[in-house]
Every structure is written in C-alpha cells, then in structure tokens.
Amino acid sequence: MKKRILLIVGGGIAAYKCLELVRRARDRGFDVRCVMTTAATEFVTPLSFASLSGEPVHTDLFSLDEETEIGHIRLSREADLVVVAPATADLLAKLAGGLADSLAGAVLLATDKPVLVAPAMNPRMWSHPATRRNAAQLRADGIAFVGPNSGEMAEQNEAGEGRMAEPHEILARIEEMLGVATKPLAGHRMIVTSGPTHEPIDPVRYLANRSSGKQGHAIAAAAAAGADVTLVSGPVSIPDPAGVSTVHVETARQMLAAVEEALPAEIAICAAAVADWRPTSEGGQKMKKDGGAAPGLELVENPDILRTLAQHHTLRPRLVVGFAAETEKVVAHAQAKLARKGCDLIVANDVSHESGVMGGDRNTIHLVGSESVESWDEMDKHEVAERLVARLGNMLGGKGSGTTAPGSTAPGAS
Numbered sequence: 001m002k003k004r005i006l007l008i009v010g011g012g013i014a015a016y017k018c019l020e021l022v023r024r025a026r027d028r029g030f031d032v033r034c035v036m037t038t039a040a041t042e043f044v045t046p047l048s049f050a051s052l053s054g055e056p057v058h059t060d061l062f063s064l065d066e067e068t069e070i071g072h073i074r075l076s077r078e079a080d081l082v083v084v085a086p087a088t089a090d091l092l093a094k095l096a097g098g099l100a101d102s103l104a105g106a107v108l109l110a111t112d113k114p115v116l117v118a119p120a121m122n123p124r125m126w127s128h129p130a131t132r133r134n135a136a137q138l139r140a141d142g143i144a145f146v147g148p149n150s151g152e153m154a155e156q157n158e159a160g161e162g163r164m165a166e167p168h169e170i171l172a173r174i175e176e177m178l179g180v181a182t183k184p185l186a187g188h189r190m191i192v193t194s195g196p197t198h199e200p201i202d203p204v205r206y207l208a209n210r211s212s213g214k215q216g217h218a219i220a221a222a223a224a225a226g227a228d229v230t231l232v233s234g235p236v237s238i239p240d241p242a243g244v245s246t247v248h249v250e251t252a253r254q255m256l257a258a259v260e261e262a263l264p265a266e267i268a269i270c271a272a273a274v275a276d277w278r279p280t281s282e283g284g285q286k287m288k289k290d291g292g293a294a295p296g297l298e299l300v301e302n303p304d305i306l307r308t309l310a311q312h313h314t315l316r317p318r319l320v321v322g323f324a325a326e327t328e329k330v331v332a333h334a335q336a337k338l339a340r341k342g343c344d345l346i347v348a349n350d351v352s353h354e355s356g357v358m359g360g361d362r363n364t365i366h367l368v369g370s371e372s373v374e375s376w377d378e379m380d381k382h383e384v385a386e387r388l389v390a391r392l393g394n395m396l397g398g399k400g401s402g403t404t405a406p407g408s409t410a411p412g413a414s
C-alpha cells in the first residue's frame, strides 16, 4: 500500500521548490495530495501542483464542492503524514495557536497523523521572540521540524537562518518519519574524495580548478544514511555534510595520505578534481616581479589517488569508483580511463563551460562499467548521489553472488 503525504503549501517564495518535492516524492512511490493556502497560490499555480501530484489541489478557499467531494477531516486523516512547506511564520503561529480559520489550519487541527514542518522566512522573522515561542510550543506538541537552513535569502543582501530545507532533505525526513528510509550501504565503510586540490606555487599562490565539491559532498551525505563515511575534502566553500567524518586537506599528496589513513574500506569514490600536476618546488618566499622575463612554472605529476586505490595490493576496496570530467567524447574517454585506472565504475560527466556542471547544482552523468554504459537524465546533484548510492548498494549485494553486474540494474535511472 502506497504511503500518502498531505502537503500543505504555504505562501512563501520557497513554494516553487515544493514542486520538486512533489515530483521526487512521487518518484519514490508516495502518493501526494496538496493543500495550498491562498497566499501560496500567489507564488505558484494550483495547476502546477495538480499536474505533478496527479490529484486535485485543495485551496484555502472553502468551497462547497471541495467539502462535499472530500471534507477537510477526511483529507487530514487519509494521509500517513502531513507536511507543511514552506511553513511561514503565519502558518506556524496558526498551528501553535490552534487557529482553524483556513483550510490549512483546519486540516492541521483535525489530523491525527504526524506533522512535519519546513519553516521558511526572513531570518529576522525566524529569530523574532514570537516565532521562537511558537516553534518551541510546536516542538513541545510533538511537531517535527526540518530546517530552516542558513544561507542567502531571496531578498538581496539578506542572509542568515531562514531558508527552507532543500527538497532532498525534506524527503529524507519524510522517509525517516514514515519508517521507509532506505539505507543501501548500511554497515559498510566508505571513503569519498571531493573538491579541488590547491597546489602551492609560493606562500600566497596556488594552482587550482573550478570544482565546488557539491557532487562529492552530496554522495558522502547520501551514503551517510547507512554507511560509515570518511570524506576527504579539498578546499571548498560548502559546509561539511552531517553524519560524515570529514578530513580537510589542500594538496593531492595530503589527500592521498588522508585516504590511505582511512583504509580499509569496502567502497571508495574518487569525486575530487585532483590537480594532475604540482609545481616542482614551492618557493619559500613570494615570487617577485623583477622586470625580467616571466618565471617558468616547472611541474611534476601528482600521485594518482584513484589508481593507487584501484591497484592497491593489500587493501583494495571491493568497489572503486572514479569520475571523469570531460569536455568532449565523454563516454569514450571514460571507457579508456576505466581501463587505465583499474577501477570498477566511472561516473562520466560533461564539464564543458556550456554544461554548467562545474559549480552548478545539476548534473548529467553516464555510468561507465567494463561492459556497459548507462546514461541518466539531467538531475539535481543530490539525486545523482542518492541513485548512485542505491546502485552501489546493489553492486555490493551482487558482488560475489554474481547476480548484479556493474551497470546492469537501474534503480530509477533512465
């Protein structure tokens, strides 16, 4: 029997993100029904939610038709979980005060099911004593919270705590509350490398690349739902994922040392954009312009972390996965790389400037195994991470038993 979510969409700019939440929840096999407050319909049309949920959307305007068709009591009871996103300051206040002067309020008061709220508001509104009071009351009443997160707000020059949790975070909480969270790598140890490396030229300059670490960090976060994960991260500006042991490094050599330190592990995913070369010698002093010719930069090759792991004599992880960032002939180059490095799988992506992958939030990947290539649709980097983790779980389960060859099953991939 499919689990049913009742999503109450509040009136905030984050309402548009709930379209993604509905799409992903349905992809994961949930039925979703939506109630929108009147304010929410100013941000996103009910038709958008109706199209994605495949169900009529109930708006805040009490209508005889809607009440006759499905009363608010039934609406609230037929769900397994009620989710409020974005939960505005006003909705939190209504819920804390037990106001039922709107469909959303009435549904929330009438439900006998668990309620999850994803607050989203201006940081000052979130930190206002009235909102703090309401949030504390709701927690005491057993209402679950996800977020808000810190970061940039929709308003210019506003930052702080108040951003709605991302759809994947809300979905993870939903699955947890409904007891259907999947932990494909439960009990396994995993090492992930992520981000760029910085290779010093002198005390103030370095060689680097545009890797943001978003994909590697998302993989570590997704795996942490079950696995014991060590993330070895180059210099990035994104936060350490929760539930992961993160080691911060700068250079390729430090990254290799940290990875070797983290062995043994069953799985290694090398998502870092490791600099292929480093300056032969790091100058002890800052290089100076002396009016003469520009100084030559002599380079030496860095250790290859992926190959070291894949060809390790004693501690080779059972699954070694590499990434291939290519700007042309993506699959062909990835196949050559798979053979050259000796790994089990290459996740290949197009990082040409037009693709927007480097630093962006979305990715289009090809899973290249020794005998197969599978191309996935463009999706959010967190979704890539979740599907990849599910795939690795399958491969580990299948390894040895001979039932699952790399690239032969596709949980949700297309």
Ligand code: C5P
Pocket: 193, 252, 270, 271, 272, 273, 274, 275, 276, 302, 303, 304, 305, 306, 307, 321, 322, 323, 324, 325, 337
């Ligand atoms: O050889 P290339 O840099 O194209 O290979 C990319 C893959 O190899 C990525 O998985 C990357 O993390 C890994 N790599 C590595 N150490 C290096 C260079 C690349 O682990 N020195």
